[in-house]
Amino acid sequence: MLDFPKWKIWSVWLTILVFTLCAVPSFMPQSVRANWPGWVPQPTVNLGLDLAGGSYILLEADMFDFSRVRLAAKRDEIETEFRRQDPRIDIGDISLRDNRITFMVRDASQVDAARERLLTLAGSGVGMTGQREWTIEVRDSTRFIVTPTQAGIAQAIDQAMNDAREVVDRRINALGTLEPTIVRQGADRIVVQVPGLQDPEALKALLGKTARLEFKLVDITANPADIARGVAPIGSEIMPYPDAPPGIPYIAYPTQEGHQPQIALKRQTIVSGDQLINAQQEYNQNQEVVVGFTFDAQGGRRFAQTTQQNTGKPFAIIVDGSVISAPNINEPILGGRGQISGGFTVESANQLAIALRSGKMPVQLNVVEESTISPELGAESIEKGIIAGIVGTAAIVVLMLLAYFRFGIYANIALVVNVIMIIGIMALFNATLTLPGIAGFVLTIGAAVDANVLINERIREELHRGRANNAAIEFGYKEASRAIFDANVTNVIAAFIMFIFGAGPVRGFAVVLTIGIVTSVFTAVTFTRLMVSNWLKTRPKELVI
């Protein structure tokens, strides 16, 4: 058992060498690593935000808002389809309630044709069951009820979250922040981590915007008294206009404090944000801060056409369901370029421009968890942690040395190699070291020390029973290995369960623990045995332990 074949000796050393090399970049300062040639692989351990400082934000999709918007979009789609296509199908009494769309077909003879046409809008089968995205039901022979299916919603949110992730990515990159990590989590969440970012307010404001930009005509036929009562003319809808300039006749101004001014707008959208190709913060002739934008060819044409037909009338610029401004069309806007004014600061104009540029967020995202650690605090944690780590390790080294002399030295070498190997493996996986990860580290170091104490105490015991040196060592390793094995397997099981059921920090702990258990068995048992067997080849006369 103490005799190692040549190939085994080599593979032990090779393993240690490989992981040590992997660990090296993590110990080098950034400035040194930057000068290395490009072909040198540089795996490093990332420091978690709790140690390095930075911001963590957990965004969650607003499912309520999402299904409402999706339902409204489907309603518009149905209306357009029935009115535009030939033959035209007259529908009425369309409403959105209890998470479904209902409407009536006026001419009973068209019910079958209507159903046919609806089927093309209900989407093809999704998921494993091939279930449709919408179910269509006819009641009382002319009333249609369109309900979203669970599978359809799940697929839609999945798609939306993928798109949202990309939009988040574009928006954060537009801020020029370094190395953000943006990951989807579960069905409806996105994790954003930005190292070094200390004030996440701007970021949150930016990500909270859906940036749903629309241009609509103002319904100037509407009577402010009706708008105030919540009644809009047919084909129009009422929208809040928080910063409405006073005295314009077609706006309803609140009578009570705390109520927003309202405005009636034509339902139909002239141009939407999807047709933007650029947006940036700029100044107009009066040196006011505005957001300038450029439409694509199609959007530009439609904008030109509408402004030509409606010169002298107002139109509204709407962002996220709230009117930003409602200027008069003084002259047709033909170049496909325009400006949004409305009391912006440079910062807020810039944010809106970035949001518009990066595209519409397909779903409203809310910040449900946030944590920001200043780099100073992170640096302080690391510094104190390192000092405590060095003192703690020194204490272990001294105690092991005093207790077991030569075998203590071997155990200490193994301990250092163990730490380096864990760092190397973590670097290889590009894992992140967090505070709980350090707890995992402490536990594996404890387990490694315990393994060597077990072995060495067992050797003492066997010597005491009168065994010869070599036999005592051999028995010591063999007998102790059983307990070491069981102890480590139980810890791996526990780590595995924690990884499956745990959240965030608990998972980080589990990852480090699993890596650490493997390396600590390797170093504390195999590697020390290799060193011991090497020493035994010199035929030592005396065994002091």
Added chain:
Amino acid sequence: MRPLKLVPDNVNIDWMRWRHIATAITVAMVVVSITLLVMRGLNFGIDFVGGQNIRVTFSQQVDIDSLRMRVDSLGYGESTVQQFGSAREVAIRMPVPGDDPEATARAVAQVRAMVETNYPGAHIASVEAVSGKVSGELFQKGAMALGFAMLAVAIYIWFRFEWQFGVGALLALAQDMIVTLGFFAATQLEFNLNTVAALLTIIGYSLNDKIVIFDRVRENLRKYRKMEIIPLLNLSINETLARTVMTSLTLITALAALVILGPDVIFGFSLAMLLGIAIGTWSSMFVGNGILIQFKVGPGSFKSEEEKAAEAKEQAKATGQVSFKDMP
């Protein structure tokens, strides 16, 4: 020069003589812990109850009362404003404001603005905000991870040893857990997700300890067929005593360094682990072994394969059956 020997060879202590007293102490510790948990409860961090926690470093010493009044005037309900570390460092904690997920973030922004306008030179060291929904999930997941990990480990021990050992380990781990939680209830140290990692570390250490002793018990059960269980347990504890003392001493020293010198974010965490080692050692000696006595583990629990085969043969002969192997 002789190596350091903390435990003399041939140590012979009658541990199990104190088992009744030890059981009484264990029960007392568990009862006190549960009482504390019920009466005082745990000081849950915002990971588990939601809300926000803001750490501010001021440029000079700050009047806590006026700061508290300013925070309360924001209208988010009862806030906790506490000094920690130096006199210039303050933690502001506020409850979760209603169901609106955005409200949490808004409250943070307001506190930030309030601090920056009223205290020039103040510096926000860290901000944490967790909405009520997420915190509930985190709590559930943390508790599940703890519970299932303990159960799975007990099942493994049952398979590797005998069921009595599995039950012993599970009860001993439960005792570790309850007493550590009781400690958190008594000190009102913050209990958060990082603390769960500390609890898991305690489970890990405690398991190592139990397995080392159980392994020796198993070995001795096979070796000394005629020995009574109580002297056998004493022998096993004494034989592993040198290891127990050495390992505990080493780890306690290392952890003490973390408690005294480490960053204050891990103070509670390191303290819990320090305590965990002591409790874990206690529970391996008295709870785990006590269960073994209770459930009458004896030499018959572990038989070698040959013995089992021989027994089967005996039985087969007695009932007149002959297996094919025995045929000439």
